[in-house]
Amino acid sequence: MNELEFFKKATLYITATPDSELGVGHFFQFLKTCIPLEGMTIQVYDPGLLSLHLFQVRVDDKLLELDKVIPLVDEEARKLVQQNVGRTIFRINKGSQEPVSRILLKALDGYLEQGEKSCIVANLNLGTGAFGDCCFIADGENRFEEKHVRMLKMLISPLSIAITAQMQFMQVKRLKSALAEESRFFHDELKKITEGEIIGRDSGLKDIMDMTAQLARVNTPVLINGETGVGKELIANAIQSASTRHDGPFVKVNCGAIPDSLIDSELFGHEKGAFTGAQCRKIGRFERASGGTIFLDEIGELPLKAQTRLLRVLQNHEIERVGGIKALPVDIRVIAATHRNLPEMVEKGEFREDLFFRLNVFPLTVPPLRHRKKDIPALTQYFIEKIATRMRLPSTPKLMPAAVEPLMAYDWPGNVRELENLVERALIVFPQGPLRFDVLFAQTQGRARAPQVLSDTVLPMDVMMRQHIQHALRETQGRISGPHGAAKLLQMHPNTLRKRMDKLGIQYRLRDRKRRG
Template structure:
């Protein structure tokens, strides 16, 4: 078959541009080229400065193989190669080299040996592109003397489209590698951080034993999980554990607090948006669903989702694909869903605020996390764990020991705020008892059936203010004394024996506003 050079150029260019996927594009291109130039394969190679060549891609009738095969050449081969091209019969034709009997040509011989090409003819087209070493696209045929000068001329016509396609493909590959490395690095740092912050699951062998057994079982499969439990029981902690036990553990775990995002932003938060999708959408944004691709999406407080967002969530779970706001194309997502709520979902369904069909999708494998009052055996281990951890975080290490009655006080309390409340109470005790053993005298000793709201007020209750307010007031008092100075020898951090950054984050968290003034003299 013959073809006009322009037509050949046009069709090779079109097939190289037909897909962003290099493999698809090269395969299509190869199919076309074979109609006019005999070829059993097409190959892309890059030569490094030391002469060694890396074979990057090989396309055959069977398909495309992305490979990174190093082909080392001896200095003798390179010298011999130069002599080979000094001979008249071996000159290049329109920049294309013809090797019709590779066993005679030293370089070609080395290639054939490493790539197992046996007896073959080669047509080699040097391609060049910015910022890269010399590269070639070559066609090979398993018969000797397969290539003519006409083949070489035709092949030379596609030097530019190949240069561009391969240059783009290499850049794309580079970006993909970087993003892959970035993902792995993030995961490594996350695990590292978990180790440093000592985040472990206390009670895994006692009060949470059953929960942990269920978590391990469900982690092995892909089913959605629904974590049910009062606030502060550790739903976040268990969601993380399921992700870590699962085969997705190298992927991201992305958390969305559905209750904390305003209704008008939740769609964009979950599904992302295209530029200009709404006022304020100044650039394209990937949603949490996309970010959790190949990992786990943790939908905390799922009961708070608006009905509109529920419809979109249901679609995303059913079809495993999403559409960004203002977008037209669907994006496949491979995400495992873990949802959590402290709400009574049956009530929400009855009142029409939560879709039953979505609930059935999410509630495939429910895990109930018991409140702390029902697993009091975990309290001693949790208390010791938080004393150590918080003392380090607050720079109050080594911590005070517990006063003799302290553990009984903790055991007698019902913990309506569960593990979070215990952790806060310990933090408060560490701050207040700098030089004395830790006590918890302020804790109401509840009966097992009473909860905090039912405790009768006594006249001393007027002294009791929320824990965070108490800390805020204390920090404000110290800041007044230091004239708003945080760092330095006369700063608040020094007085409180804390790291300045820990104090800054506390101030931010508690939303404390203050100004620099003249420091007050201590009274």
């Protein structure tokens, strides 16, 4: 074979694929038919030359899993390797007597036959300096001739390109598996957070829980009705956890929180260039939920156009990305929830009737808290423990005798969420206990009214913050710092609180003002 033919064939093998087993592997087999060869190592240099990373080792047709980093401990070895880096390719007649080959052969101890070796070292270089080298090894002394050096010199560029591609390929593979691992981790963590305990399983929510168990066995859509804050999401989670899909994703979409113009692309994804601003392909929530469950919260807020698309998903079990040309199959279960009266919306033409019937195969209605007041004591205790742990209180505060009475007398328009918020408020005000709720209620005409601090109206953040800080200041008679100060109650540094008060225009008590000068 002449040199040109050798170059052509070798290059074809080297660049065939970034898969090391096939590309460089086939090249090694081929090379063995042209030059004396028992082994080949590829090493990459650490930028400061503190080590060599033995990236690939082939001995006798086998690719060894020898992902080894060889530290260049002594300064002399480092210097000698550095000298070699300056050369393009060189022959070593007695491997044991040359510092670079000595280091490599020592690392391969046990993999190669005993005895002296000959080597050719070719530096890998993409024009910006050597980033590693390739060492060709043959048994015995003086095995390589000048023509072998010439042949291998021709291959330095294709080898450098192929090995760089291989390194990048492996890096991508490593990142992909790290990402998959991370995603599994977050999925499990998220499950732990979202899969909260359900209080009232055996009392106020017993019927619902029985139905939930039945629903876990089938794959039909579920429509959960109930006032805001009753625990619809918790029930949706319970259905998913008990179902055969429990290892799959649980993707929540708050249909009311996504702007109309974005809802299609958010739910179904879009192709690159589907509309102005679609700079890359986006995977929608339905695709992400494949193999698991999608929870469509506030389904009543879904715009009509998106309702039509959703109906198609339920009918055909496939989605179409915005701007896409082919339908993609998806294996998902849909659980929807709403606090709105969907039949009434259907009558008004605000919700598609066919979609309503599709979703309403299994309606579940979670009763409001006022209809299951017997759960209030257990819920209160549960939230005290949960929130005290989250707030890292040194111990869980106890309840004052009869503290639950006003809670039993109240109607809870905001349901369990309102109770949870009230407990949090009590823990902020009485972190050492005993906990009481009566002072958090405004008494009007002998009837318990909504806690002052809670409101159904959504207030601007600054207004909310001002009210909250003022409340804490009232509780502490205007004191900011110290063990009985508002900063302690709000769990923030007094200076941070003062800065926040300045920003919100809240007056200081006279003494505090003097202290600040």
